Amino acid sequence: MGLARVPGSGLPAYLVDQPAFYDRPGNPYAGPDGHDWPDNHRRFGLFGWIAAELARGADPGWSPDILHVHDWHAGLTPAYLAARSPLAGHVPTVFTVHNLAYQGLFPPAVFPELGLPPGFFSIDGVEFNGLVSFIKAGLFYADRLTTVSPTYAREIQTADFGCGLEGLLRTRADALTGILNGVDPHVWDPRHDPVLPRSYGPEDVASGKPLAKAALQRRLGLDDRPDAPLFGVVSRLTSQKGLDLLLACLPEIVADGSRLAILGSGDSDLEHGFSVAAAAHNGEVAVEIGYDEALSHLIIAGADIVLVPSRFEPCGLTQLYALRYGTLPLVRRVGGLADTVVAATAVSLADGSADGFAFDDDSPPALIAAARRASSLFRERAIWLRMIRRAMSRDFSWTAAAHRYLAVYRELQPGLVPA
Numbered sequence: 001m002g003l004a005r006v007p008g009s010g011l012p013a014y015l016v017d018q019p020a021f022y023d024r025p026g027n028p029y030a031g032p033d034g035h036d037w038p039d040n041h042r043r044f045g046l047f048g049w050i051a052a053e054l055a056r057g058a059d060p061g062w063s064p065d066i067l068h069v070h071d072w073h074a075g076l077t078p079a080y081l082a083a084r085s086p087l088a089g090h091v092p093t094v095f096t097v098h099n100l101a102y103q104g105l106f107p108p109a110v111f112p113e114l115g116l117p118p119g120f121f122s123i124d125g126v127e128f129n130g131l132v133s134f135i136k137a138g139l140f141y142a143d144r145l146t147t148v149s150p151t152y153a154r155e156i157q158t159a160d161f162g163c164g165l166e167g168l169l170r171t172r173a174d175a176l177t178g179i180l181n182g183v184d185p186h187v188w189d190p191r192h193d194p195v196l197p198r199s200y201g202p203e204d205v206a207s208g209k210p211l212a213k214a215a216l217q218r219r220l221g222l223d224d225r226p227d228a229p230l231f232g233v234v235s236r237l238t239s240q241k242g243l244d245l246l247l248a249c250l251p252e253i254v255a256d257g258s259r260l261a262i263l264g265s266g267d268s269d270l271e272h273g274f275s276v277a278a279a280a281h282n283g284e285v286a287v288e289i290g291y292d293e294a295l296s297h298l299i300i301a302g303a304d305i306v307l308v309p310s311r312f313e314p315c316g317l318t319q320l321y322a323l324r325y326g327t328l329p330l331v332r333r334v335g336g337l338a339d340t341v342v343a344a345t346a347v348s349l350a351d352g353s354a355d356g357f358a359f360d361d362d363s364p365p366a367l368i369a370a371a372r373r374a375s376s377l378f379r380e381r382a383i384w385l386r387m388i389r390r391a392m393s394r395d396f397s398w399t400a401a402a403h404r405y406l407a408v409y410r411e412l413q414p415g416l417v418p419a
């Protein structure tokens, strides 16, 4: 374990240096063959154990006021703390769920390797349907729970979104808070984005944004059609994101005169389906399979509408980026999407609060109806421009989120002041 500093902030950072566990090819979870490492319980268990030891006072030179851990990867930390008495005072814990669908489940045979007391493998502990669940450990043992939007905080207490953990989450409802994520205003800023042919703000969006659209069409080999609504997608291609719905609707959306620009990677069925659709609609539908930061910025800026038809969405970031760039989100009304997009209705159009489109049913007709509503408003230029300016005026900075996290910390440590 070594001490470092978080760049730009001077905050201390402890790095867990265990090359036998972490110095491996592939991503943090899986090897180059895409399979999870078979010892992930030990790799992420060690990480959580060290965090807990620091919170217990293992470093005489420093100890935290709050231990705030995220997702299943750090889920065992509050369990380790509960299992061992503190060397210094008790450090309260916060556990944040970014996506309840990823749970860190392992066979029961791994439990003895984790160094937890035998009694912890029980329904009042880390056991979940006979398996070891790292996320349940966090949900059960942490003092406070948060997730990344108010609507998702409610949804995960229901059977439709709770992934089997809704009962536990209901018993912990008083400890659970939904706090929306923020956007990095320096990385996602149409006034200072090197990817754009010309920067723009709300005052010159009407002349700046069409240049981004033209550049995007050229980059992807789409026909140059400023008058046709261009729908963009930047996403993992998984069933969570509801893009099978889009694939089912795609011929109708194109027949309506709209265009599509899609960037993503993930499930091979979806990658194949979108690639076939692009070949069948040359010049009208463009698909890039892969991960490409620069192209993602160009799509967010150059599209007229960004589609996020997710089945569930803890917060979602693409719709927040889109709003900043004056690209109107079309979303399914779930989770953070419901909390961040003001869908166009007679009322919201009249009072000027509309900045996007939403649908409820998990079905192609519902998506098509919303896409048609967006395309018809796209042709009403004055209304559209008003919606664009409204979208660009929304504030999703981290400052608001930081204050809400601080309020949670202060409930646990009333005397806490920011450093």
Ligand code: ADP
Residues within 6 Å of the ligand: 234, 235, 236, 263, 264, 265, 290, 291, 292, 293, 296, 315, 316, 317, 318
């Ligand atoms: P999730 O975390 O469930 O994938 P979010 O919307 O919260 O969904 O965040 C996804 C982030 O990853 C966004 O910033 C999105 O722009 C980015 N992203 C997803 N796929 C790609 C891709 N193929 N290329 C570039 N960026 C991508």
